[in-house]
Each structure stands twice: as structure tokens, then as C-alpha cells.
Amino acid sequence: MARILGGVTSSHIPAVGNAIANGLTQEPYWKRFFDGYGPAQKWLDEVKPDLAIVVYNDHGLNFFLDKVPTFALGCADVYPNEDEGWGLKPVAPFKGDAELSWHIAESLVEQEIDICMCQEMLVDHGFVNPIRALWGTHENWPIKAIPLAVNTVQHPVPTAARCLKLGRALRKAVESYPEDMKIVILGTGGLSHQLQGERAGLINVEFDLECMEKIATDPEWMTQFSNAEIMEKAGTEGIESIMWLVMRGALQDDAKIIHKHYHAPISNTGAGVLVLENQY
Ligand code: DHB
Numbered sequence: 001m002a003r004i005l006g007g008v009t010s011s012h013i014p015a016v017g018n019a020i021a022n023g024l025t026q027e028p029y030w031k032r033f034f035d036g037y038g039p040a041q042k043w044l045d046e047v048k049p050d051l052a053i054v055v056y057n058d059h060g061l062n063f064f065l066d067k068v069p070t071f072a073l074g075c076a077d078v079y080p081n082e083d084e085g086w087g088l089k090p091v092a093p094f095k096g097d098a099e100l101s102w103h104i105a106e107s108l109v110e111q112e113i114d115i116c117m118c119q120e121m122l123v124d125h126g127f128v129n130p131i132r133a134l135w136g137t138h139e140n141w142p143i144k145a146i147p148l149a150v151n152t153v154q155h156p157v158p159t160a161a162r163c164l165k166l167g168r169a170l171r172k173a174v175e176s177y178p179e180d181m182k183i184v185i186l187g188t189g190g191l192s193h194q195l196q197g198e199r200a201g202l203i204n205v206e207f208d209l210e211c212m213e214k215i216a217t218d219p220e221w222m223t224q225f226s227n228a229e230i231m232e233k234a235g236t237e238g239i240e241s242i243m244w245l246v247m248r249g250a251l252q253d254d255a256k257i258i259h260k261h262y263h264a265p266i267s268n269t270g271a272g273v274l275v276l277e278n279q280y
């Protein structure tokens, strides 16, 4: 049977890709931020997952504003990376697992979570940068990956409660796959940031820290907020934090906190890394 070993959440800032590519990770500006991934890398090295399901939002690369699915699942065997305008050099394509994807798609739809199924999918910095920060950059990636895109760009965006439900359905979907497979769920994006308008540059450290704590211990807490309230507190792009709830929903209620790290500001964002482990 497929098993979810745990989950990792991480911000997905585009500048991270350039910092890695240009060898800047130990520079004073970046060091503490990248050091925050150390314990997460160590945990992944110990548990050795076969595949990561990466919950992220497409930033106008694969879906443009003319057609935006609320939830979209990659159902391909390969996912090429492209840059939607940050000047990031594309990395090697990621290997998927179409058979597992179709199983997840069937199970989600059966559980009344309707998704868009994508047999071709380009992945952007939202997908790639957390993988690079956690596993390094490779020509042959050490894990397979399946993209699960959540719309956090074109309103109406799904609620926090909906994202938690998607995560719970994802857990059932994965755990009903008969093949032995070790899986981790990555939740990317957030935490607080706003890239445009009068409040550009907004970061809310207090709210970010509370979100990290509650997502680990009491994720329902976040569902008390409407999306407007989350954006008021965390900035318009801070709404990406709802994707952390997909990861959380896919884990056991009593998942153990392995690691928690926060650094702000980095680029325009309050950046967090959280590692939770399922208990078997
Ligand atoms: C930044 C963060 C994001 O999540 C993103 O998609 C683009 C930019 C930033 O902090 O600069």
C-alpha cells in the first residue's frame, strides 16, 4: 500500500531559484533562510520518499487568467519546468507517475472533489523552488513528483476549509493505492506577502507564526477566516498559505512536528518551513 510519510511546507519565492543557481545560499542575506531547510533535508534523507505530491499555485505559466481551474492534478509521466518571467533558468523535467495520478483523480472525484486532469503540465517556480531547496538541483531528480495546482490567483479562490477537505480526500486517495510506495506531501507558497498595490511589501510576522503553530496543531483554526480576512492579515499573495492546509489535511491528526523555521523578510515574503511526520 502507498503510505504518506509526512509533509513539508515551504515558501516558493522565485529569487530562491536564482540564489541557488548563482551559488549565493551561504551569503549573509540568504544563509539563515537556507539553513532553515537543513533539518527538513535531513528528515527526507532518512525517510527516503519515492514521490512527492506538490501542492502549489500556477503563476500564469500553465494556466492564464482566461482559464483557471480551482484544482488541477498532473496526470502525466513528465513535467517540464519553464519560467513565467522571473529570469530563472529552467531545470531538468520532473518524472511523474501517471498511474498513481489517475488513481488519485478517480478517488478525489468519487469523494466529490472535482478536479481538472492535466495530461500535459508545465511547472513554475511554485513547484520547482521548494524541491530545489529540499533536495538540491539535479539532472536526474531523486524523487518522482506529481503537481496538484490550487488556484490562489484569480478570485474566487477556494476557502481554507475547502483546502483542508481536499487534503483529507487526498490522504484517502493515496492510502487506497495498492502499490507499495513512500509519499510525502509538499505544501508550498505563503506565508505573508503582497507584491502589488498600496500595501506592497506587507509582511505580518505575528500572523505567520500563529498560522505555522496552528496548522501543525489545530488546522481547523485557520478555517474561521474568510479569504478576505486572510488577505487583510497576510497580504493579497499571502492567500497562498491556504495550500499549507492541503498538506495538513493529508496527514494524521496527531502528526508529529519534526521541524519549524521562520525567516522574514526574504525577497518580499515571510518564509516558513514546517515538517510534520505521520506516526505508524
Ligand atoms: C515572491 C513570492 C512569491 O510566492 C511569488 O510567487 C513571487 C514573488 C517574493 O517574495 O518576491
Ligand code: FE
Residues within 6 Å of the ligand: 012, 059, 126, 189, 190, 237, 240
Ligand atoms: Fe507565489
